[in-house]
Amino acid sequence: TEIYTLSLHDALPICLKSLPVQPDSVITLIRSTCLPDYVQSGGAMEPASQRFMSIGMKLMLLSIHEKASLLEKSDFGKELSWPELQTLAGYFSVWEVPAAVCLCRQGEQSDFAFLLFKGRVRILKEDASKVAKEIASVGPGHIVGEMALIDKEPRSASVMVKSPLLIMVIEESKFEEMSETVPRLWGKVLLGLAKILSKRLRQTSGVLAEYISG
Numbered sequence: 643t644e645i646y647t648l649s650l651h652d653a654l655p656i657c658l659k660s661l662p663v664q665p666d667s668v669i670t671l672i673r674s675t676c677l678p679d680y681v682q683s684g685g686a687m688e689p690a691s692q693r694f695m696s697i698g699m700k701l702m703l704l705s706i707h708e709k710a711s712l713l714e715k716s717d718f719g720k721e722l723s724w725p726e727l728q729t730l731a732g733y734f735s736v737w738e739v740p741a742a743v744c745l746c747r748q749g750e751q752s753d754f755a756f757l758l759f760k761g762r763v764r765i766l767k768e769d770a771s772k773v774a775k776e777i778a779s780v781g782p783g784h785i786v787g788e789m790a791l792i793d794k795e796p797r798s799a800s801v802m803v804k805s806p807l808l809i810m811v812i813e814e815s816k817f818e819e820m821s822e823t824v825p826r827l828w829g830k831v832l833l834g835l836a837k838i839l840s841k842r843l844r845q846t847s848g849v850l851a852e853y854i855s856g
Contacts, residue, residue, distance in 0.1 A: 690754045690813050691735065697743045702736040702808075709734055712810060716757050718785055718834055726827055733816040739807035745786075748774075748800045752790030753814045758782055761807035767799040774800065788835050791817045 691701070704712075709731035713719035719727050739745065739761070746752075748768055758780060765778040765786075777799065780786060786801060791814060820828040 689815075690811065694737060694811075698740050699743075700738040702738060704736050706731050709736060709810065712736070712759060713757070716759070716785075717783060717838075718757055721834065722827075722830065726830070729824055729827055730820075730831065733820055734810045734812050736808070736810050739803055739809060741803050741806050743803050745801040745803060746797050748798065749796050752787065752794060752797050754811050755785060755787035755789075755791050756809040756811045758784050758786060759808045759810065762804040763807070764802045764804050765799050766802055779804065785835075785838060788838060790814060792832075792835060792839075 695701070706728055710724070710727040713722075713727050713731055713734070714724075719730070722730065734757075737756075741761075745756075745763070748766070759782055762779055762781045763786065764776050765780060766774040767777050768774050787797070789795065789798065791812070794814070817828075817831075820831070
């Protein structure tokens with residue numbers, strides 16, 4: 643199957659290889675390479691897809707069948723039937739992401755989540771002194787930013803691309819559209835997200851217990 647790519651800024655790739663990534667410069671790196679804050683006159687951010695293209699991400703023009711096949715391979719889609727996967731695929735877009743860019747920044751507005759199929763990202767969180775520290779490294783099979791679809795609160799951490807990615811993105815507007823057009827499927831997806839968050843909370847509680855006992 644041939645896959646075609648699309649980018650508005652192929653001629654202007656972001657290159658950060660020459661920048662030092664030392665502990666005391668991480669926060670500067672995040673602020674200079676994250677998705678820009680495109681705010682319209684009405685105060686709303688431009689669609690995520692427009693911001694993605696501005697940092698050199700490429701939209702993959704896959705068919706519904708191809709996207710459903712990707713979803714089927716993820717933990718996110720294991721409990722869904724093939725017809726449900728095909729329906730769900732229509733709400734996702736597929737993107738290639740270059741290395742060394744920041745997909746989202748701690749404290750900014752949340753308006754998308756993504757499933758990771760290739761590559762790795764670093765999860766960075768600022769401490770009380772505003773120093774960014776890596777708290778996790780995430781690879782294929784994980785969903786990132788899912789809380790944006792549930793509580794709509796500002797990002798709790800920054801996401802820096804460690805190696806080139808292949809991701810499937812669902813924007814907040816598409817998730818809300820699902821609740822109106824396919825409420826039963828939306829409910830299954832919401833339950834799946836709740837299970838993921840519960841699992842992470844249990845893991846965090848375990849780590850905290852070990853830290854306290856140690």
